[in-house]
Amino acid sequence: MFGYKGKVLRVNLKDRTYKVEDLNLHMAKKYIGGRGLGTKMFMDEVDPKVDALSPENKLLVVTGPLTGSPTPTGGRYMVVTKSPLTGTIASSNSGGFWGAQLKFAGYDVIVVEEKADKPVYISIVDGVVEIRDASHIWGKVVSETTDVLEKECGEKSKVMTIGPAGEKLSRLAAIMNDKDRAAGRSGVGAVMGSKNLKAIVVKGSSKVEVKDPDGLKKVFSESLKKIRENGVTGQGLPTYGTAVLVNIINENGVLPTNNFQKSYDDKAEAISGETLAEKYLVKKEACYRCPIACGRYCKVDDIEGGGPEYETIWAYGSDCGVSNLGNIIKANYWCNEMGLDTISAGVTVATAMELYEKGYIRDEEIDGTPLKFGNDEAVIEWTKKMGLREGFGDKLAEGSYRLAEMYGVPELSMSVKKQEIPAYDPRGIQGHGLQYATSNRGGCHVRGYLISPEILGLPEKLDRFKLDGKATWAKAFQDLTAAIDSLGLCLFTSFALGAGDYASLINAVCGTDHTADSIFEAGERIWNIEKLFNLESGVAPSEDKLPKRLLEEPIPEGPSKGWVHKLSDLLPEYYELRGWSKEGIPTDERLEKLGISEDMAKA
Amino acid sequence: MNVEVRLFATLREGRGKKVYFQLKAGLTPRIIIKELNIQEEDIAILLINGRDGDFDRPLMEGDYLSIFPPVGGG
């Protein structure tokens, strides 16, 4: 067996049993692994209408064929489940070292079913599986849980866990691994919490077999060379981390500020990657076999830990009107400890600030620091309260959409399909906005990062205000991203590598016969099954939309002044390119062409 | 009047965050970049007033330049 381990671990938490099944290699070839194979398996097993927090929902942890292999950045895994935040398919990706270790422990996939009657954790050591009591770690923050379990399960064990936010079923709860890496988005931590599953610990020594070691050596060194020589992956990201984006996004006038009421932050320099490196950076960190090392490790006062990422700095910084980088680092620290998605958590605080300033949230309701834009104490305090569901934090734990809805103004939530939009104002980046609107898991920047061509000029520079060709770019980026997410590699490799490189890597590891075209096709197949899941779960195509503010309120100042997003001009072309109906529904012809219909008939 | 030049990331090394140039007829980003001893191939993004810039566009009163090496993230 090459690349894959060929084994699926199925754990039933209700009767505390498990079994080991063979991986369906035919499906693995078609849907690759990670996000693609996980979605396919999930759809075959779970009713799309399932309540996300009920025992009938399943939690799939899925590696890719390159996870644990020697390929650069080959350490990633995907959590696939139904999202309690959006009701869509959720697939949340994480790096660090846990994913590779799961392969070394002997499995490609873990399927977690049902709910334990008491808190438990799963230990998987070289193929031996145990479901153990977790009452002593229930309620504990992520770093403490990790320390306890590493001790309990022995040297070199890797811990994936939820924090208090997941236990308390926050719709913004992340699953954390290696203390500060997160399968962050879509509330996947709450699904784990709903099953009374605190953690999964993995440890193993079985290597990932490679079909063509000589061939891999060659493509490995070619791709490594491309990564090292590329300005972004060889220099920008290693030197400044993702926070290097703060200044460039702001200089373009698309850095959302005060819950997207403005898109230029005159205090951005204070929270930039350059300032972070100068004042707070202790060291950089890399995930498994990553030559890029974009991770940061920062210290402020008595607090130190992994991060913050660009997205976090923005969400707790400009979007909350905050320019105290030290306190943003502290808010990030508490997100990691509580197990919260930093994007959704920060944007939810920003939404609360707008609701407060506009008089919807009244003083007597809130039991803490006033939720005012620019209040840099508020971002720390409310993150802790949100994680613990304490006082008004209980409402924040529901996410920005449900929060704004409680006050009768859901349109003040800057979200798509109820998931908070990340750090780029689509009014000034038209293609990226189309990608936000059509993302199958709701507001998201890693489902097709059109910032690359529209702002960064990679692989070529596009005019960010023009609509021409943007639907084609969006589709291509979405499809390629779906394939990379399924291989088990980090999306940041795509600054330097193309579909042909990914095909060569998987072929050398697995002995497959992929080409650049078949990589794109696999990605398109994955995109289509995700859409099918959403439709069956009741998420209508009309949910492919943006918040009213971004469609109707022009950017008030700065370099992108006067722009709104022109989604209705872009959507018809996009649907046509996808081969979907005018209403945004995959057609039988396209499903046939992608080989999806035959799988559905069998399922 | 001055033209403000904003430098970012590694381009700041030995140059600072902002540099000002006296505005005179025919002053272009290309001239400024040469004066600053920056290799053109080290520049990934050049903005004039926050919009995609052109190396040879003569600068005007009130213009500001933002110059970046290759940067990226997510």
Ligand code: SF4
């Ligand atoms: S580029 Fe960053 S996120 Fe990606 S694998 Fe490397 S360190 Fe991890």
